[in-house]
Each structure stands twice: as structure tokens, then as C-alpha cells.
Amino acid sequence: MLCAGATWDKHTGRNLHAMAQRPRTSHRNAWQLHIMDDVTLARALHVLGVVIWIGGVAMATMVVLPAVRRGDLGPDRMRGFQAIEHRFIWIARTAVVVVGLTGLYMIIRLGIWDRFQMAATYWWMYAMVVVWLIFAFVLFIGEPFILHRFFPRWVREQPDAAFATLHRVHWVLLGLSVITIFGAVAGAHGWNPF
Numbered sequence: 001m002l003c004a005g006a007t008w009d010k011h012t013g014r015n016l017h018a019m020a021q022r023p024r025t026s027h028r029n030a031w032q033l034h035i036m037d038d039v040t041l042a043r044a045l046h047v048l049g050v051v052i053w054i055g056g057v058a059m060a061t062m063v064v065l066p067a068v069r070r071g072d073l074g075p076d077r078m079r080g081f082q083a084i085e086h087r088f089i090w091i092a093r094t095a096v097v098v099v100g101l102t103g104l105y106m107i108i109r110l111g112i113w114d115r116f117q118m119a120a121t122y123w124w125m126y127a128m129v130v131v132w133l134i135f136a137f138v139l140f141i142g143e144p145f146i147l148h149r150f151f152p153r154w155v156r157e158q159p160d161a162a163f164a165t166l167h168r169v170h171w172v173l174l175g176l177s178v179i180t181i182f183g184a185v186a187g188a189h190g191w192n193p194f
């Protein structure tokens with residue numbers, strides 16, 4: 001279903017562009033313009049964070065892990081993997097924080113909490129929060145407290161199985177992220193197949 005709103009729509013905020021082009025200004029217009037400015041900035045930072053973070057996950061899944069598994073980065077696969085992972089993890093953590101804060105900011109400023117009561121239409125809002133929660137857990141708790149403790153030993157004992165499992169988990173996370181991005185862009189721009 002395609003729906004283009006010509007008046008103010010608190011669900012998308014899209015019509016505020018039209019408000020910006022009106023010559024007449026009132027208190028209400030000025031207020032809505034202000035909302036649009038900061039929501040647009042939040043949206044730009046949100047998408048930038050998503051691109052850097054999920055782009056990195058895609059790179060790790062489709063390029064780095066296959067190379068590590070084949071031993072292309074050297075015979076010490078753990079070392080090859082960690083050299084890349086150590087550098088990316090802080091980038092990913094920063095992006096996750098930016099995406100979470102900007103997402104929350106947009107919800108508050110657009111007043112769209114009620115979307116969470118319309119799961120069929122706004123499933124992608126749930127998807128964003130779920131993907132965010134999974135990655136926040138993996139990056140801030142799973143990586144330092146679980147992966148660092150158990151993964152090196154697992155790699156020493158069963159390297160093939162350990163990296164194959166890690167790779168599989170990356171594919172699942174990437175798949176969920178791609179579906180979420182597709183749904184979020186389509187949904188935020190008014191397309192809803194249900």
C-alpha cells in the first residue's frame with residue numbers, strides 16, 4: 001500500500017517539508033520546522049550509524065570470516081580474527097550507541113510510541129529494537145565476558161567447528177539486520193505490504 005500524506009503526519013513527519021515551503025509562518029509552523037530540523041539530523045545520524053555498523057557486519061561475514069577460516073590471514077586463525085575484531089568492536093559499539101540514542105530521540109520527538117501497539121503494520125519498529133538489543137548484548141556483554149573467555153579455548157580444541165559456528169551466527173545476525181533495514185526504510189517512507 002502506498003500512502004503519501006499531504007498534511008502533518010506524526011507517524012512519518014514527511015509533510016513538514018511542505019510546511020517549510022509555506023510563506024506564511026505561525027508559532028505552530030515554526031515549532032514543526034524545529035522538530036523537522038532535529039529529527040532530520042537524528043535520522044541522518046541514525047542511518048549513518050546503521051551503515052557503518054551493519055556494513056562492518058557484512059564485511060566480517062562475507063569477507064573476513066571466510067578468509068580466516070581458509071587460513072588466508074595466516075596459520076594462527078585466532079590471531080588473524082582478533083586483529084580485525086579488536087579494531088572493529090569499538091566502532092560497532094559507538095555506532096550501536098548512536099543508533100539507539102537517535103532512534104529513541106526520533107520516537108520521542110515524533111510522538112510515535114503508539115506504533116508499538118500496531119505490531120502488524122509496524123513490525124519493523126519491533127525488528128529495529130530487537131536487532132539493537134541483540135547486538136548491544138553481543139557487543140557489550142557477550143564479547144568481553146563470554147567470547148573472550150570461552151572462544152580461544154574452543155578454537156584450540158576444535159578450530160573448524162568454532163569458526164564455523166561463529167560464521168553461522170554472523171550470517172543469522174546479518175540476515176536479521178538486512179530484513180530490518182529493508183522494512184525500516186520501506187515503512188518509514190510509507191510502504192506497508194500488510
Ligand code: HEM
Binds near residue numbers: 012
Ligand atoms: C533502539 C533501537 C532503535 C530505535 C528506537 C529506532 C527508531 C527508529 C525510528 C523512530 C525511525 C524513524 C521512523 C520513521 O520515520 O517513521 C527509524 C528509522 C530507521 N531505522 Fe531505526 N531504530 C532503532 C534501531 C535500528 C536498527 C538496529 C536498524 C538497522 C538494523 C535501524 C534502521 C533504521 C532505518 C534504515 C531507518 C529508516 C530511515 C529512513 O529511511 O528514513 N534502526 N528508526
